[in-house]
Amino acid sequence: MENIAPSVKDTNINPVKIVQAALGILKDNWKYLCGLYTFFLAPLFVISLLQLGALPNIAVVQVLVFVITTCIGAWGMVSLFVAIDKITANFSATIKENITEAGRYFVPYLTGMIIVALFAFMILFVVRSVVPLHVLALTGELNNKWLLLSVDVIGTAIVFVALYCLIRCSLYGVCCVVENSGPIQALKRSRELVKSHVNPVVGTFFLSMLVVIILAIPLVAISFFLKNENILAVVGLVYQSLMGLVMTPFLGATLVVLYQKLREVTE
Numbered sequence: 001m002e003n004i005a006p007s008v009k010d011t012n013i014n015p016v017k018i019v020q021a022a023l024g025i026l027k028d029n030w031k032y033l034c035g036l037y038t039f040f041l042a043p044l045f046v047i048s049l050l051q052l053g054a055l056p057n058i059a060v061v062q063v064l065v066f067v068i069t070t071c072i073g074a075w076g077m078v079s080l081f082v083a084i085d086k087i088t089a090n091f092s093a094t095i096k097e098n099i100t101e102a103g104r105y106f107v108p109y110l111t112g113m114i115i116v117a118l119f120a121f122m123i124l125f126v127v128r129s130v131v132p133l134h135v136l137a138l139t140g141e142l143n144n145k146w147l148l149l150s151v152d153v154i155g156t157a158i159v160f161v162a163l164y165c166l167i168r169c170s171l172y173g174v175c176c177v178v179e180n181s182g183p184i185q186a187l188k189r190s191r192e193l194v195k196s197h198v199n200p201v202v203g204t205f206f207l208s209m210l211v212v213i214i215l216a217i218p219l220v221a222i223s224f225f226l227k228n229e230n231i232l233a234v235v236g237l238v239y240q241s242l243m244g245l246v247m248t249p250f251l252g253a254t255l256v257v258l259y260q261k262l263r264e265v266t267e
Helices: 015-051 059-088 095-102 106-139 145-168 172-178 183-194 198-225 229-266
Strands: none
Touching: 015 059, 015 095, 015 198, 015 229, 059 095, 059 106, 059 172, 059 229, 106 145, 106 172, 106 183, 145 183, 145 198, 172 183, 172 229, 183 229, 198 229
16 A cells, blocks of 8 residues: 655745745736736826925925825735735736725725834834934034933834834735735734744845845936936936836735745644
8 A cells, every 4th residue: 555645834935936926926917017006106106296396395285195195005005915816816807806806905904004104113213313312422412321322222122122013014914905804903913924934024025125226226326427406306206106116016926925925834
């Protein structure tokens, strides 16, 4: 009688393979995904263009613009999650159907995004508070070493906690869409999936950001040759939009593939 060895689950999460899989999804479906995201990128581009000079620089207008662009961007990201999840499941749907379905997850996703953004703001607040104190210390205007040490210790602790939460909550958006869960449940689910695989998750994000940075190099090079700030601003906006048209679907695919792999190894 032949003995059949049970299949062994592959619990290895390889950031390189995840990024390659995401690039493969983008390569095979780039017209569809870029076409989908164009519906959201176009109004964002117009609003950004208006901000260069047509919109008044007053607080109320800027806050309104921020709210509108945040909502458009969030809906676009949810639509990409919906589309990419269907692609990986070999299920076809029109762009209109994906955008409409994304409306079901928009409020939970936006709520979770606000919660996660609070952790990012904590890091930004610490950096903006601590760096000026170190500048004063270097110039000799601040000689209280104990105050500086206390601020550094507290700031480091806050940044550590915020990063801890950011990494573990990083897949809340995919959880919200794929598992049709509320914001709190999605955050908890993300933490459950990530908590035992922090290193490969961080590695995946690092590789993804490395791809983005490499694509941003041409804009940095152009900035050395363009002296007119207005022209540089328009060129930068166009380049940023074109890069976003490709990179946002890529990042969305990376998150979906990472979620699927984490779910595979944890379940």
